[in-house]
Every structure is written in structure tokens, then in C-alpha cells.
Amino acid sequence: MRLIVLGLLFCHFCQQGLAQPNVMFLTPFETDPNYSAPYERTISYYRELAEAFPELEMREYGKTDSGQPLHLMILSIDQDFEAASIHAKDKTILMINNAIHPGEPCGVDASMMFLRDLLLDDAKQQYLENLVIIVIPFYNISGGLNRGAYSRANQEGPAEHGFRGNARNYDLNRDFIKCDTRNAQTFNQIFQEWEPHVFIDNHTSNGADYQYTLTLIPTQKDKLQEPLASLLVGDMLPDLYAKMQETPWEMIPYVYARTTPDEGIAGFLDLPRYSSGYTALHHTIGFMPETHMLKPFEDRVWSVYQFMDQMVVYLAEKGGAVRNAKRLAINQTKAASIIELNWKLDFSKIDSILFKGFEAGYKPSAISGLDRLYYDRAKPYEKTIPFFNTYTATLSVEKPKAYVIPQAYTEVIERLQWNGVELTRINESKELDLEFYYIRSFETVDQPYEGHYLHSKVEVEKVRRIQKVYPGDYLVETGQASDLYIVSVLEPQGPDSYFAWNFFDGILMQKEYFSDYVFEDLAAEMLEKDPELKKAFENARKENPEMAESARAQLDWIYKHSPYYEPTYQLYPVGRMVK
């Protein structure tokens, strides 16, 4: 059904080269360009839009932390709203997420106008023949309800906006793997149902000042499997940057700089905890457009609108190549024997980029009297700056044939299920010959990070053990479409593994000890009966003067080398079945 467009001729729209807005479905932003639609108004707008257009469906998914359901808008021109059926027709699916940080709401207002215009503008219908667009109108609902004018100290509007933390003060853009929030749990499941080919998560940046309104974080290319990486770098990004250059909103890579941009900017390593890093684990190219906080809200909204518009044009033309690349990347990962888990920026690989900035300088601060940084907007420049965007793998593991997970770890098991991982229940008690890791060392943050004492720099020792498994334990065979996710979360050394996020902290505490005065006699007896043990003990004492001076340390050494010492201490309980 097409509605008659009752256009209002706003000069602004002419300037943007955009369709004129429809008076029937005018968004609040269009009547006040420094106003962002609150949560309730966003949802009621979409509800009305979906009632007017059969090509748009509004769907409710599971609850969020503040009790409301998570809404998903589905724009499907042939009115097929079932993910499986859309995939069977080999259509491209673009997913857009808004208000993960409700203080950065450009995408909320841009998406409302964007979907409306796609429905109303006949010229745009051609783009939707093989493309279905799904939109989360408002992801961090509780953060959006916590509305005010002050939580973004250095941002040009909107007049009111939501707060970054959700109902439990979590940052949803760190929660995609650990899924503390119901929002993230629901998101995981939506993502698995829809398996989008491309994902956009709309943000506003903090940081340096420069001329651009829109910057872009794509999934870090070196984390993507081929041929997705080549498609992204070789075609998609050049095309999108070129297309945006023809609009008023020329785009630049996200300005990720240690000092001022003059000295160079770097690609962002989007680990799996972040949205685009999470989608990359499922071979979905992710983008975080970051609008510049010092540009007016109105411009930021239109720049995001244009980015989504150009993405639609790209996908209408080249969706087939994206779908094919995703299929090939999945097959390649299924067959891969080595999986990379962590990376570091290679400063020796320097690219360059033409950058339009403002001259930076230092002057005495009116507050401290000390030097302060400032950018001089009266002195714009255009020059080539270094761009560091090559990451090299620092950690890779051999993919096992399967993982074996004790049923006790229900939180891990349900997260795997939300992510579409196939788990096989073991139905009889048996002994399996498996590889295990002992966690030998790790570092932990001093203060809680996103509700956890995150571990990092995990060092392990691999051992082979005969392990008894019981009915109800789980076997996770690899060779699945979700292999990258499986290995990333189950290998304890991964920066976003479930070990790193504290799901296995129980193993890090020794449960039984010994009483010195009782163990003395037993220890003496053991050394007497076992000359090899005695020799090793004497050597340890020689090599370690501190031990030689401590009666307790010497007993402890013997205890740890005795059958009384618990073998499960620091034993990571997920087994690896290898060939």
C-alpha cells in the first residue's frame, strides 16, 4: 500500500538531497532538530507506521532489564517476516541497532525517518527487492528512561537524552558475550534467529575535534575470516567512503588517537564484548558509525541517515557478494584447524589517510594554570596523517574436535544455546581421554569492570586426563557455523572468554589444606618411602632459599607432590576432545 506523500518543502531537506518529509508521519526531530524522541514516543511512532504499512512489522521479543520487551521492526517489501523463509529466498538482511548508549541517540531519530522514507519513496522501492531491514528502535530502554540534559558533558545536543548505563548500570556495549543483562540475552537470540549479513550500531564519539561529522568503526578487518575481510577492505569500505563523499557528510575512520590526530590514528580492536566484535564472531560485518559529539545534533542525525541510506544502496547492488562471502567465511571457519583469539596493533605497518582537522595547540589553563590542549577551529587543515590499521594475531589455538562441558555450568551452556550452538547431551556415564588446561597464572582488574573482575594474560598448561562424564553433560562438536564463537568463549585465554568473565572462578580456590603438625609425620614417611621424591625435594630446597627457610613452605611442597593434593585446583573444567 502506498500512501500519498503530503510533502512539506523544508529547505533543509532540499539541501540534504532527501525526500520531503511526510506530514502524517513527521518525527519529533523534524519539528525540533535539537529534540530526540523518547523511548515511548519512538515505539508509538513505529506502531503507527506499522499499522499504516503492511510491509512493516513490529515484533516484541523477550524482556529487557526494566521489564519492557525489546522491539524489532522488520521492513520486508513482500511482507514475508520470517527469518528462515527470507534466508531461503536468499535475500540480504541488514540489521540496525539504536540507543545502545541512549546519550548518543542520533540513530533513534534517523532510523524513524529512514524506515518511513523507504516505505514512502517509490524511488527507493527498487533497493528493497532483495533486502530486508530489521531495526531495534531502542536497545537500552532503561537508560533511555533515565532522561536528562547533563550526562553528556561535551556533546552538542540533543536538549534531552538518556543515560549510558542501563537499569543495572551496565554498559550494553560491553555485554554481548557475558550477557549480564536481559537486553543482551534477548539480543543474542534475535541475532541468531535473523543471522543478518550486515549490522550497524549507531553511536556518538568522544575525543578530538576535527571537521567531520561522521566517523566509522568497521569490524577490525584482521579479525574477519576471508573472503569477508577482502570484501570489506577491497570494496565495501571504499564504496561507502566514496558514496558519503558525495553527500554533505564526508566520512572518515573513527579518530582513535593517543594524542592529537596529526600524529596518526589507529583502527579500533573491537573485541567480542563490543557489538561489531560480537557480530564478527558470527561472520556478520559490523559497523559502529560514531558521529562527532561537537557537531549539532541535527547534522549528526542526518549523517547517520545518509550512512544507512548509502548502505542500502550498496547492499541492493552487491548484496549477493556479501551473502556469498558470509557463506564462504562460515565454511572456511568450519574447516579451519587454527583459530585466532587475540591481536595487537602492528605499528610497523603504516598506511596514510587524508585528514581534515583543526590545528591543535597548548595554552595555559584558566583552571590549573598548567598547559591545556585546544583545537583552533579558525585554523582548519587538510593533510595526510599516518593510519595504523594492521593487527597481528598474538594468540591462536588449535580447534579441538569437540569440547566437553560439565552440566554444572548452566550459565555457559545457556549462552551457547542463545548463540545457536548445537550441543549434544551425553546420555551415559563414561570415561573420556581429553585435553585439559591448568590455569597457571592470570591478572585480574582491581576494581569491578562491568560487574566482573575480568581476568587477562591467562597462562595455561595443557595436560591429558581420563575424565569421567555423566548423563546430562554436554558435548559441543566443532565444525559448526558458530565455531568462531565457540572457540572464542571456551578457550580460557581468549580476551572475552567465559573464563575471563568469571564464569569459572570456582576453580581458582583450593578447597582442602593440611595441618602442619599432623602432616609432618606423614611427609617424613613419604620421603622415606620414595627416594625420587626425596631427591626432587632436596633439589627444590637448594634452588629456592626462601623455601629452605620456611617449614610451612617445605611441607607445602611435599603436600603438592602427594596424592592428597587436589587435582582439580585451577583445572579448567571444559575438556578438549582432540584427534
Ligand SMILES: [Zn+2]
Ligand atoms: Zn557509544
